[in-house]
Amino acid sequence: QVQLVESGGGLVQAGGSLSLSCAASGRTFNSYAMGWFRQAPGKEREFVAAISRSGGRRYYADSVKGRFTVSRDNAKNTVYLQMNSVNPEDTAVYYCGTGPRYYGTSDAATCDYWGQGTQVTVSS
Numbered sequence: 001q002v003q004l005v006e007s008g009g010g011l012v013q014a015g016g017s018l019s020l021s022c023a024a025s026g027r028t029f030n031s032y033a034m035g036w037f038r039q040a041p042g043k044e045r046e047f048v049a050a051i052s053r054s055g056g057r058r059y060y061a062d063s064v065k066g067r068f069t070v071s072r073d074n075a076k077n078t079v080y081l082q083m084n085s086v087n088p089e090d091t092a093v094y095y096c097g098t099g100p101r102y103y104g105t106s107d108a109a110t111c112d113y114w115g116q117g118t119q120v121t122v123s124s
Contacts (some may be wrong), residue, residue: 018086025077
């Protein structure tokens with residue numbers, strides 16, 4: 001069992017930056033890839049970024065490539081999402097997800113564990 005807690009969300013102006021964190025409990029943290037997903041009101045949950053178990057491979061949605069950076073610190077059981085040059089379309093609840101079936105893809109259905117989410121609101 002893995003418990004995930006996101007933090008760092010808030011209100012930011014367009015063009016600004018925000019850093020999200022996802023802290024995980026359990027000794028299996030570095031056994032799994034970690035993903036960031038987001039869900040805007042009235043929309044389905046969508047893939048944002050993912051990072052492999054060791055951190056050596058990173059994956060991004062086209063919509064955030066070049067603006068967002070995913071990283072992890074296995075010693076701290078934490079994964080991060082640095083968000084730069086944000087725009088109003090980035091407004092959503094951001095979730096981290098993981099699990100033994102998750103390999104860093106865009107398929108949220110393969111994540112067995114989710115955090116409660118953190119709200120990011122970008123004002124224009």
